[in-house]
Amino acid sequence: MNGFQLGILVSLACYLAIGWYAGQRVKHLEDFFVAGRNAPTVLILGTLVASFMSTNAFIGEAGMSYQGHAPLVIIMTCFNCLGYIVGAVFFGRYLRRSKTLTVPAFFRARFASRRIQMFAGISIVAGLSAYLLAVTWGMALIITEVTGFNEVAAILLVWASYTLFTLYSGSRGVILTDTVMFVLFSGIIVVTCFFIVDAAGGWFTAIESLATYQDKPGIIAWHGRIGPDVYWQTQWEALIWASILGVAWGIVVAVSPWQTSRYLMARSEHVVIRSACGALIAMLLLYLVTNFAAATVNLINPDITPADGTMIWVAQNLLPTALGAILICGVLAAGLSSASTFLSLVGFSVSHDILGEGTEEGATAIGENQEQLRAARIAMLAVGLCVIGLALMLPRNIYWLTQFAGPLFASSWGVVAFMSVWSKRITESGAFWGMVTGFGVNVGMNALSLAGFVQWPVAADPILVGVVSSYIAVRIASKTGDHSIAASTYRDALHQMPAQERDPRVIQQTLVWSKVMVAMGVLIALAMTLFYALPYGQAVAQAEQIALGFMS
Amino acid sequence: MSGELILALAYGLVLVLAGLWIGRRVNQDYRDRNDNDER
Numbered sequence: 363m364n365g366f367q368l369g370i371l372v373s374l375a376c377y378l379a380i381g382w383y384a385g386q387r388v389k390h391l392e393d394f395f396v397a398g399r400n401a402p403t404v405l406i407l408g409t410l411v412a413s414f415m416s417t418n419a420f421i422g423e424a425g426m427s428y429q430g431h432a433p434l435v436i437i438m439t440c441f442n443c444l445g446y447i448v449g450a451v452f453f454g455r456y457l458r459r460s461k462t463l464t465v466p467a468f469f470r471a472r473f474a475s476r477r478i479q480m481f482a483g484i485s486i487v488a489g490l491s492a493y494l495l496a497v498t499w500g501m502a503l504i505i506t507e508v509t510g511f512n513e514v515a516a517i518l519l520v521w522a523s524y525t526l527f528t529l530y531s532g533s534r535g536v537i538l539t540d541t542v543m544f545v546l547f548s549g550i551i552v553v554t555c556f557f558i559v560d561a562a563g564g565w566f567t568a569i570e571s572l573a574t575y576q577d578k579p580g581i582i583a584w585h586g587r588i589g590p591d592v593y594w595q596t597q598w599e600a601l602i603w604a605s606i607l608g609v610a611w612g613i614v615v616a617v618s619p620w621q622t623s624r625y626l627m628a629r630s631e632h633v634v635i636r637s638a639c640g641a642l643i644a645m646l647l648l649y650l651v652t653n654f655a656a657a658t659v660n661l662i663n664p665d666i667t668p669a670d671g672t673m674i675w676v677a678q679n680l681l682p683t684a685l686g687a688i689l690i691c692g693v694l695a696a697g698l699s700s701a702s703t704f705l706s707l708v709g710f711s712v713s714h715d716i717l718g719e720g721t722e723e724g725a726t727a728i729g730e731n732q733e734q735l736r737a738a739r740i741a742m743l744a745v746g747l748c749v750i751g752l753a754l755m756l757p758r759n760i761y762w763l764t765q766f767a768g769p770l771f772a773s774s775w776g777v778v779a780f781m782s783v784w785s786k787r788i789t790e791s792g793a794f795w796g797m798v799t800g801f802g803v804n805v806g807m808n809a810l811s812l813a814g815f816v817q818w819p820v821a822a823d824p825i826l827v828g829v830v831s832s833y834i835a836v837r838i839a840s841k842t843g844d845h846s847i848a849a850s851t852y853r854d855a856l857h858q859m860p861a862q863e864r865d866p867r868v869i870q871q872t873l874v875w876s877k878v879m880v881a882m883g884v885l886i887a888l889a890m891t892l893f894y895a896l897p898y899g900q901a902v903a904q905a906e907q908i909a910l911g912f913m914s
Numbered sequence: 915m916s917g918e919l920i921l922a923l924a925y926g927l928v929l930v931l932a933g934l935w936i937g938r939r940v941n942q943d944y945r946d947r948n949d950n951d952e953r
Binding site for chain 2 (some may be wrong): 437447643863882
């Protein structure tokens with residue numbers, strides 16, 4: 363057994379042990395669905411980042427940076443991470459205040475509508491099962507690559523590892539393992555960055571070499587590589603592309619179920635706000651380190667093919683074996699944490715929102731509670747079995763599934779989620795048709811693109827067209843539908859501030875996070891100026907002078 | 915001012931502005947005696 367195989371098996375065993383420990387504390391439905399609504403900031407922060415960053419961050423996006431587009435990934439991150447703050451303040455804390463078990467159950471309570479809960483539940487099953495499939499394939503691909511296991515064995519290993527602990531421990535286990543995985547992949551990517559920069563001749567040498575890199579000109583210029591060889595012809599095209607996709611993914615971060623459902627587990631509204639602040643800081647730092655590191659790998663090996671394998675190449679060829687194995691485990695951890703979150707949410711939706719009663723009132727008796735707990739576990743196992751069946755039978759299409767599944771919720775839920783809290787005019791009918799329209803437009807446009815009938819321009823991205831269509835549908839349908847008294851009363855109740863949230867000591871602690879953000883922002887701006895912008899400018903000017911000298 | 919310098923400053927500015935805004939919002943929502951936080 364080689365070091366990589368051993369590392370993977372040990373890390374999987376650790377996650378199972380943590381899941382087992384957490385599972386023993388699951389007594390009620392609330393423990394299983396929302397971790398007893400008692401999670402502190404560190405666990406919500408860990409699960410927010412871990413469930414968002416899947417293998418795609420270390421494989422797909424790192425590959426994109428290796429090809430010369432790290433600055434675009436960085437610009438996108440600027441926009442999409444703001445979704446944490448906007449989402450927490452304008453939706454997340456009200457979702458927590460609702461004390462429902464799932465996000466679709468919140469929509470039901472807000473609009474007094476079973477059909478909205480059913481539709482939201484179905485969209486979770488469709489979108490997150492597809493995402494789960496993509497992540498399962500991604501992880502199996504890495505395991506196949508580094509261990510030599512065959513693909514079927516790798517798929518089974520991955521599936522069994524995330525299914526077992528999620529099935530037994532539910533959200534209690536998921537947030538604990540997510541946080542451990544977040545610490546693991548964050549720590550190892552920072553260590554990896556040091557090794558990459560060292561192998562490239564040190565920080566300033568690396569910046570100078572990349573600034574004048576002939577094979578991929580503009581690799582770390584603010585717009586990345588542009589020109590006839592790549593998708594973006596001009597720097598403004600690149601900027602517009604990154605900004606539009608950044609905003610679109612920002613909506614995903616703000617309202618998607620695999621992010622906002624984490625807030626249902628928070629101990630208080632202050633935990634919601636603090637964890638969103640922490641997630642913003644962590645994501646900005648992680649993306650900066652990961653993508654600049656991936657671009658720097660060009661100076662060590664410019665011929666990695668496919669580019670998606672950049673981090674795997676680093677693990678196998680640049681790092682000492684033990685650290686390489688930990689890096690692979692870190693990348694897998696990013697995938698496993700997302701997979702466990704997706705599996706748990708799909709299971710909850712099937713058992714609670716689609717097949718179950720869908721209300722929290724029915725779960726008061728102990729026997730009934732246990733029965734619902736069993737139903738949720740059976741639903742999760744059934745979903746897991748379907749996913750593994752599909753993973754073994756279907757042809758692999760990781761990129762498309764990821765691009766389809768994540769943004770689906772921005773189009774379908776984005777407008778309705780925010781209006782459910784902030785609009786008095788939205789009716790049940792408006793909310794339902796808004797969701798259906800956003801979902802339909804997004805899926806329809808993606809299907810046309812996948813079939814090769816049309817190539818959508820970036821300004822008509824299916825995510826954004828879906829959002830706009832959803833808003834128009836809400837406005838039109840809300841004109842015809844009635845405002846129910848139950849829905850209006852529920853909305854008013856959402857805006858009543860719970861007295862326990864006004865503790866001055868707790869408010870002071872939350873304000874510390876805003877000060878940390880300001881301080882970190884100043885530090886990052888200063889560090890990027892001194893260690894990136896200025897040396898880059900000097901290197902380019904020097905290269906231009908040399909070129910002029912030659913010409914004269 | 916170069917594009918790289920603007921990128922460096924903007925990346926930090928995102929955090930600074932978000933931090934200032936969230937601080938103001940927390941003060942406004944949780945310290946105000948009005949029980950209804952809709953504004």
